[in-house]
Amino acid sequence: MPARPTLAGQLLVFQLTVVLCVLAVVAALSLAQSEATFNAEQGRRVTQLAERLASDDLVRARIIEPAPSQTLAPLVQSTLTHSQVASVTIADADGTVLVSTNPLLVGTELPTGDPGVFDGRGWRGELDVGRGRELVAQVPVMGAGGAGGTGGGNLGEVLGVVMVGQDSQTVGERLVDASPNLLLYLGVASVLGLGGSWLLARRIKRATFGMEPREIAGLAEHREAMLYGIAEGVVALDSAEQITLVNDVGRRLLDLPADSVGRSLDSLDLSGRLRDVLTGVVTGADQVVVQAGRVLVVNRMSVEKDGRDLGSVATLRDRTELAQLERDLGAFRSTAEALRAQAHEFDNKLHTISGLIQIGEHDEVVAYVEALGRQRRGLDVSIDGPIRDKAVAALLAAKSAQAAERQVRLEVAPGSALGPLEATDSADVGTVVGNLVDNAFDAAAGGDDAWVSVEIRETEGGVDITVTDSGPGVPPETAQEVFAHGYTTKAAASGERGIGLALTKLVCEHHGGEVTVANTADGARFSARLPLAPGALSGFGPPTEELTIHKGVR
Known part of the structure; x- marks a missing residue:
C-alpha cells in the first residue's frame, strides 16, 4: 500500500500549485497588457x-489613371522602406489591389475588416493578408476635386483604399516586450513562493507536534469519546476565566446552558465557593461544593506551557448520593454511640447498686432505684411528651445519652411540640436535628457549663427547628459561607469539618425552606425551616404541662 503524503508535503504541493496559478495569471495579464500596448502604439x-x-496628391491623381501601378509602385516601396512596416497596399474603388509590397495580393480583392471602408470610413484591426496575420489600418482615398494635376476625382468621391500593415507579435515577442525583466520577476516570485511554502509547512508541522491530519482527527475523536463517555464532569477555563470546554455531565451538574462554551463565569452567574475553586482562589484536592442542590467534589489542575498560563481544567464528581449514605451511616453511628453511652451509664449504675448491696445499705439501694425511675420518667416527659414523632423522639433520647457522655447539658426548649410525621418527612427532620445537634456538641464540648438547647415547633405548613449552643460562635467572615463550605461552629478553632451543614442546607432547600446562623450572647444559633406538604402534620399543639429539662448524668 503506498504511503500517504504527509501534511507538510500536502501543504507544499498546495502552495506550489497556488504559486504556479498566480504566476500564470501574472504572465497572462502581462501578455494582455503587452498586446494592448502594441496594438495601441x-x-x-x-x-x-x-x-x-x-491624402498624398500623387496617389489621388494616379489611382484613377490607366496603369497606376507603374507610378504608384515606387511610392509604395519607398513608404515600406522608410516606415519599416510589413506591407503597403493600394486598391481601387472596386476593391481590386492595384499595387502592393506583397506581390500575391496584386490583382486580387482587397481583404477588408469593415466593408464601410469603401463608403469613406476608416478601419483598424488584425487581418490575414496572405503572409500571415497583421495589424492593419485601412483608410479611403477621397477625391479632392482639384485641377492641374493637384488631385483627382470629384470632391468627396472614394477613389480607392490604402492599407498599411504591421506584423502581429508572437507570444515570445510579447513576453520580451512586456518587460525585459519579466522572466526574472517570475523566477524570483517562484523562489519566494516555494521558500514560503516550505517554511509554512515546517511551522505547521511543529505546531501539530509532527502529527498528520488523520492522527489529529483520531485524537479529537478520542477526546470527544473520553469527555462525553466518563461519568465525571469536566470544565476547562482559559486565562480570562472563560469556559472553553464543558461536557454534558459538567453542564448538568452545574446547571449550565447549552451555549456556555465561550462565556465567562460572571455571565453564567457562577459565584461564591464554586467560583473560588474553579479559579484557584481556593486550592487543595477534593474540595466540597454545594451547587444546584448537589454535593460536588471538585479537583482543579492548572495548565501551563513554556511558563504561560493557559487556564485550568476541573473535574466534578457528584457525591449527593454518597452524602446521603454518609448521612444514613451517621445516623447508625449516632445510635451506636448512644448505645455505648447508655451501656457505660448502665454499668455505672449497676456498680453503684452492687456497692450499696455489698456494704449493706439496702434502704439506699431502694432509694437509688426509685431516683433512677423518676429520672427515666422525667426524660420521657421532657422528650416523648412534646415530641410525639417516635423517630425524632428516639433521636433526641440518643443525643441525650451522647450529651451525658460528652459532659454537655442537652435541653429541649419549653414550647417545643411535634406531632407524628410521614416516614420521609420524619427522616428529613431527624437529619436536620441530628446534624445541627452534633455540630452544636462539637462547638460546646470542653467549655465550662456546656449546654445545647433544641427547640422544635410546628408552624402553619412546616416545622421550625432552632439549635443554640454555648460554644464560641461562628466567625463573622464565614457566617455567610458556613453551609456552602461545610463548616461547623467548631471551625473557629479547628478548621473545616465534613459536609454536615451542607447536607442540612440541601434537605431544607429540597423542601423549599432554608437554614440560617446567627451569633448570640451565649454562642451560635442555627435556625432551620422545613415546609411540609399539606396533611403531613397532625395539628398537634403545645402540651398543657410544663416541660422539664433533661441534664446529662455520667
Whole structure:
C-alpha cells in the first residue's frame, strides 16, 4: 500500500500549485497588457502612415489613371522602406489591389475588416493578408476635386483604399516586450513562493507536534469519546476565566446552558465557593461544593506551557448520593454511640447498686432505684411528651445519652411540640436535628457549663427547628459561607469539618425552606425551616404541662 503524503508535503504541493496559478495569471495579464500596448502604439502608427499616403496628391491623381501601378509602385516601396512596416497596399474603388509590397495580393480583392471602408470610413484591426496575420489600418482615398494635376476625382468621391500593415507579435515577442525583466520577476516570485511554502509547512508541522491530519482527527475523536463517555464532569477555563470546554455531565451538574462554551463565569452567574475553586482562589484536592442542590467534589489542575498560563481544567464528581449514605451511616453511628453511652451509664449504675448491696445499705439501694425511675420518667416527659414523632423522639433520647457522655447539658426548649410525621418527612427532620445537634456538641464540648438547647415547633405548613449552643460562635467572615463550605461552629478553632451543614442546607432547600446562623450572647444559633406538604402534620399543639429539662448524668 503506498504511503500517504504527509501534511507538510500536502501543504507544499498546495502552495506550489497556488504559486504556479498566480504566476500564470501574472504572465497572462502581462501578455494582455503587452498586446494592448502594441496594438495601441502600432495601430496609431500604421493609421497615420495610411492617412498620410491616402491624402498624398500623387496617389489621388494616379489611382484613377490607366496603369497606376507603374507610378504608384515606387511610392509604395519607398513608404515600406522608410516606415519599416510589413506591407503597403493600394486598391481601387472596386476593391481590386492595384499595387502592393506583397506581390500575391496584386490583382486580387482587397481583404477588408469593415466593408464601410469603401463608403469613406476608416478601419483598424488584425487581418490575414496572405503572409500571415497583421495589424492593419485601412483608410479611403477621397477625391479632392482639384485641377492641374493637384488631385483627382470629384470632391468627396472614394477613389480607392490604402492599407498599411504591421506584423502581429508572437507570444515570445510579447513576453520580451512586456518587460525585459519579466522572466526574472517570475523566477524570483517562484523562489519566494516555494521558500514560503516550505517554511509554512515546517511551522505547521511543529505546531501539530509532527502529527498528520488523520492522527489529529483520531485524537479529537478520542477526546470527544473520553469527555462525553466518563461519568465525571469536566470544565476547562482559559486565562480570562472563560469556559472553553464543558461536557454534558459538567453542564448538568452545574446547571449550565447549552451555549456556555465561550462565556465567562460572571455571565453564567457562577459565584461564591464554586467560583473560588474553579479559579484557584481556593486550592487543595477534593474540595466540597454545594451547587444546584448537589454535593460536588471538585479537583482543579492548572495548565501551563513554556511558563504561560493557559487556564485550568476541573473535574466534578457528584457525591449527593454518597452524602446521603454518609448521612444514613451517621445516623447508625449516632445510635451506636448512644448505645455505648447508655451501656457505660448502665454499668455505672449497676456498680453503684452492687456497692450499696455489698456494704449493706439496702434502704439506699431502694432509694437509688426509685431516683433512677423518676429520672427515666422525667426524660420521657421532657422528650416523648412534646415530641410525639417516635423517630425524632428516639433521636433526641440518643443525643441525650451522647450529651451525658460528652459532659454537655442537652435541653429541649419549653414550647417545643411535634406531632407524628410521614416516614420521609420524619427522616428529613431527624437529619436536620441530628446534624445541627452534633455540630452544636462539637462547638460546646470542653467549655465550662456546656449546654445545647433544641427547640422544635410546628408552624402553619412546616416545622421550625432552632439549635443554640454555648460554644464560641461562628466567625463573622464565614457566617455567610458556613453551609456552602461545610463548616461547623467548631471551625473557629479547628478548621473545616465534613459536609454536615451542607447536607442540612440541601434537605431544607429540597423542601423549599432554608437554614440560617446567627451569633448570640451565649454562642451560635442555627435556625432551620422545613415546609411540609399539606396533611403531613397532625395539628398537634403545645402540651398543657410544663416541660422539664433533661441534664446529662455520667
